[in-house]
Amino acid sequence: MKRDRGVIDFEDVLLLTVGVLQERPDIADQVRRQYQHFVVDEYQDVSPLQQRLLDLWLGERDSLCVVGDASQTIYSFTGATPDHLLNFRTRHPRATVVKLIRDYRSTPQVVHLANGLLSQARGRAAEHRLELVSQREAGPDPVYAAYADEPAEAEGTARRIRELITPVEQGGGGIPASQIAVLYRVNAQSELYEQALADAQVPYQLRGAERFFERPEVREAGLLLRGAARGGSADPALADADIPSQVRAVLTTRGWTPEPPAGSGAVRDRWESLAALVRLAEDFAASRPGATLSDLVAELDERAAAQHAPTVEGVTLASLHAAKGLEWDAVFLVGLTEGMMPITYAKTEQQIEEERRLLYVGVTRARRHLTLSWALSRAPGGRASRRPTRFLNGLRPGSQAIGARTPGGGGGIERGAAAPGGGGGVRRRRGPVHCRVCGRALTDAGEMKLMRCEGCPSELDEALYERLRDWRAEQAGLLGQPAYCVFTDKTLLAIAEAVPGTEPELARISGVGRRKLDRFGADVLALCAGRELPSALDDEGDGDAGGSHSGDPWQNSTEK
Numbered sequence: 277m278k279r280d281r282g283v284i285d286f287e288d289v290l291l292l293t294v295g296v297l298q299e300r301p302d303i304a305d306q307v308r309r310q311y312q313h314f315v316v317d318e319y320q321d322v323s324p325l326q327q328r329l330l331d332l333w334l335g336e337r338d339s340l341c342v343v344g345d346a347s348q349t350i351y352s353f354t355g356a357t358p359d360h361l362l363n364f365r366t367r368h369p370r371a372t373v374v375k376l377i378r379d380y381r382s383t384p385q386v387v388h389l390a391n392g393l394l395s396q397a398r399g400r401a402a403e404h405r406l407e408l409v410s411q412r413e414a415g416p417d418p419v420y421a422a423y424a425d426e427p428a429e430a431e432g433t434a435r436r437i438r439e440l441i442t443p444v445e446q447g448g449g450g451i452p453a454s455q456i457a458v459l460y461r462v463n464a465q466s467e468l469y470e471q472a473l474a475d476a477q478v479p480y481q482l483r484g485a486e487r488f489f490e491r492p493e494v495r496e497a498g499l500l501l502r503g504a505a506r507g508g509s510a511d512p513a514l515a516d517a518d519i520p521s522q523v524r525a526v527l528t529t530r531g532w533t534p535e536p537p538a539g540s541g542a543v544r545d546r547w548e549s550l551a552a553l554v555r556l557a558e559d560f561a562a563s564r565p566g567a568t569l570s571d572l573v574a575e576l577d578e579r580a581a582a583q584h585a586p587t588v589e590g591v592t593l594a595s596l597h598a599a600k601g602l603e604w605d606a607v608f609l610v611g612l613t614e615g616m617m618p619i620t621y622a623k624t625e626q627q628i629e630e631e632r633r634l635l636y637v638g639v640t641r642a643r644r645h646l647t648l649s650w651a652l653s654r655a656p657g658g659r660a661s662r663r664p665t666r667f668l669n670g671l672r673p674g675s676q677a678i679g680a681r682t683p684g685g686g687g688g689i690e691r692g693a694a695a696p697g698g699g700g701g702v703r704r705r706r707g708p709v710h711c712r713v714c715g716r717a718l719t720d721a722g723e724m725k726l727m728r729c730e731g732c733p734s735e736l737d738e739a740l741y742e743r744l745r746d747w748r749a750e751q752a753g754l755l756g757q758p759a760y761c762v763f764t765d766k767t768l769l770a771i772a773e774a775v776p777g778t779e780p781e782l783a784r785i786s787g788v789g790r791r792k793l794d795r796f797g798a799d800v801l802a803l804c805a806g807r808e809l810p811s812a813l814d815d816e817g818d819g820d821a822g823g824s825h826s827g828d829p830w831q832n833s834t835e836k
C-alpha cells in the first residue's frame with residue numbers, strides 16, 4: 277500500500293538508509309567523510325536497526341559518545357533494548373565511562389522519590405541503576421492526592437494548576453503555564469484534563485497527540501453519532517435503546533469492542549479513544565436522566581468547542597512516553613491506579629518493570645513541584661474499588677501494612693502536615709471553616725464536612741476508607757437504615773483522611789455528633805487504629821436494633 281501511494285514511514289527511512297550504505301560503498305565513503313564524530317542521546321532506547329545504521333555511519337572508527345540511562349528504557353515494545361548501552365564497554369573496551377549521578381534538575385525531595393522508585397526495580401536495567409544526588413536547594417515534598425472519582429481528580433488538578441499560575445502578588449505560585457505539565461499513561465486520558473483545564477480557563481497544549489476531539493477516530497465517531505441522532509441509524513431497533521447502548525452500537529462499526537484489543541500501539545490507542553467516548557456517554561446518561569442521543573451530540577459539540585481554543589503557550593498535556601527528555605517546574609502525574617500504572621496489558625515481569633521505569637521517567641521530569649494522584653472510582657458515585665499503583669507502596673504516606681499509621685519512606689507529605697491550623701489538640705472553634713490544604717474559607721456544606729475544598733488533594737488512607745465503608749454497610753443493615761444514616765460518605769472520607777486516634781479528635785470531624793460518638797465512636801477508633809472488629813452480625817447480645825454496641829466487643833479485641 278505504501279508503494280502504491282508512494283510514501284515511506286520513519287522505519288523505512290532507516291531501512292532504506294541502511295540499504296544504501298550497505299550496498300553503495302561510494303555513498304558510505306562520502307557520508308563518513310562528511311560526518312566525523314557521533315553523539316547519540318537516549319541510547320538506552322536504540323533498536324537493532326538504529327544500531328546497525330550507527331555502525332554503518334561509523335565504519336571502522338570509534339569517535340562515538342553515547343548518553344543513556346538504562347532506568348529510563350521505555351520503548352522496549354518497539355524493539356528497543358538497553359543492551360547496546362549496557363554492553364558498550366564490551367564493544368568499546370577503551371571507552372571512558374562517566375557516571376552522571378548529580379541531578380541538577382530536581383529538588384532533593386523529587387530525587388528521593390525517584391531513587392525510592394528504582395530501589396524496588398528488578399531486572400538487568402535495575403542492576404545498573406544509579407543513585408542520584410540532587411544538587412538543588414530543598415523544595416516542597418511531593419504531594420500524594422487521592423480523589424473520589426476521575427472527574428474530581430481532573431478538576432482538582434486544574435484547580436491546583438490555577439493556583440500555581442496565579443501571580444505571586446495575588447497569592448498564587450507565579451509559575452508560567454508553560455512550566456507545568458500533566459502527564460498520563462495513555463492519550464485517551466487527556467479528554468478529562470482538556471475539559472477540566474478549559475473549564476478552569478487554563479491554556480493548555482497537547483504534546484505528541486492531537487486534541488481529543490480532533491483525533492480522526494473521535495471526529496469520525498462524532499459524525500456517525502450525529503447521523504444516528506438525526507434518525508439515520510442503520511438499526512431502527514436501537515432507536516428506543518438507552519444512550520450508552522446506542523453509542524456502543526454506533527462505535528462498534530468503527531472498531532469499538534467491549535474488551536480492549538491485545539497489546540499496545542495504534543489499534544489500542546484508537547480503541548482507547550472510542551472507549552473514552554463510551555464512558556462519556558455512560559456518565560452523561562447517568563447525570564442527565566431522560567436525555568436523548570441528540571443531547572449527547574450537543575454536549576460533545578460543546579466540549580469540542582470549549583477545548584478548541586487556539587493553541588497558545590500553556591500547560592502541557594502529554595503521555596509519559598511523550599514527556600521523555602523534557603522537564604517542567606511543576607509536574608502532575610495523574611491516573612496512577614492499578615490497571616493504568618502498570619497498565620492492564622503489562623503482564624510479564626519485564627513489562628511490569630518497564631511500567632515502573634515509565635513512572636520513574638514521569639517523576640524525574642519535575643524540577644520542583646510534583647503531585648501524584650489517583651481516583652478511587654471512575655465515575656462520581658461509583659464504588660471506591662480502585663487502588664493506587666503498587667509502585668508507590670512504601671513510598672507514599674500510609675502505604676505500608678494495612679492499618680499502619682506511620683508515613684511511608686521519605687519524600688511524602690506526612691498526614692496532616694500540610695494542614696494550616698490543623699495540628700495539635702486545640703478545640704476547633706465554631707466560625708468560618710477553612711480548607712485544611714489551601715486555607716480557603718469554605719461555604720459548601722460538603723466541603724465544610726470534609727474540611728477541605730473538594731478538589732484539594734487529600735491524604736486519604738483508602739484501605740481504611742474501604743474498611744469504614746464495609747463496617748458502615750454492616751451497621752446500616754443491622755439498623756435497617758440507609759448507610760448515610762450511620763455516616764455520610766463525606767464524613768467517612770474525612771475520618772479516613774484525618775485518622776483520629778482519640779475521641780476528641782474524632783469529635784472534631786464534622787458529622788460526628790455526641791450521639792454518633794456514643795454509638796459508633798469506639799468502632800471507628802478501633803478501625804482507625806488498624807484493629808479488626810468482630811462482625812456485628814455475630815453480636816447476639818445487643819437487643820437494641822437502633823442502639824449501640826456499647827463499646828465492648830471491639831474493646832475486647834484491641835489486643836489483636
Ligand SMILES: Nc1ncnc2c1ncn2[C@@H]1O[C@H](COP(=O)(O)OP(=O)(O)OP(=O)(O)O)[C@@H](O)[C@H]1O
Pocket residue numbers: 345379380381600601602603640
Ligand atoms: N552542570 C550543571 N549545572 C547546572 N545545571 C545543570 C548542569 N547540568 C545540567 N543542568 C541542568 O539540569 C537539567 C537536566 O539536564 P539534562 O536535560 O541535560 O539532563 P538529562 O540527563 O538529559 O535528563 P533526562 O535524560 O532525565 O531527561 C537541565 O535543566 C540543565 O540545564
